[in-house]
Amino acid sequence: MTTLSIFDQNTPDTPRVVTEDAGKIANLLAEHGIRFERWSTRNLPADASQDEILEAYDEEIQALKKQCGFQAADVISLNPDNPQKEAFRNKFIDEHVHSEDEIRFFVRGQGLFYLHLGDQVYAVMCQKNDLISVPHGTRHWFDMGPEPAFTCIRLFTNPEGWVADFTGEDIASRLPRYETLEQATA
DSSP, rough: OOOEEEETTTTTTTTEEEEEOOHHHHHHHTTOOOEEEOOOOOOOOTTHHHHHHHHHTTTHHHHHHHHOOOOEEEEEOOTTTTTTTHHHHHHSSOOOSSSSSEEEEEEEEEEEEEETTTEEEEEEEETTTTEEEEOTOOOEEEOOOOSEEEEEEEESSSTTTOOOEEOOOOOOSSSOOOOHHHHHHO
16 A cells, blocks of 8 residues: 655654555645656556556656656566565665656556655655656655565656765665565555
8 A cells, every 4th residue: 555654854763644645645745846646557467578568658658758858768677586686675775866857657566765855754655556756856765675576667858767876874774664664554
């Protein structure tokens, strides 16, 4: 289930707000310029290729490209049997920013976006059907958990794809990780 937990960065042990209401999540994130939407997913085979996934969502992708100036789209997919899953998790787990918006649509599975907004951290457990767009310059990180199982469509304005500038702050290590928040909302 999609959830939003809001933590104070100085007391990161317990969230002060937790909600599963998609409308409330969208409104709370919109206050910070973050786009959150629920899309209808397509019936695709579990082993659908990148081309099949992009074709199934072509109408939505083209609309986002036109609206936001994205130049490229791809698909990232990870499963628990991937031998590099720990390396992939570590790549995204530290706070960073981008020079472009980071947009993800979850075709399958789930992942946890942390958004460091002022002195608060918004932890959004995104699920299948969720679209999140993190504006450029927003401090954030992503936790796919120890047993990742997700497929996302990613859109980019930079043809090089995902490029991060790490902040060097340790905030990500002070907040509950994916496995803790997943258990709390189960």
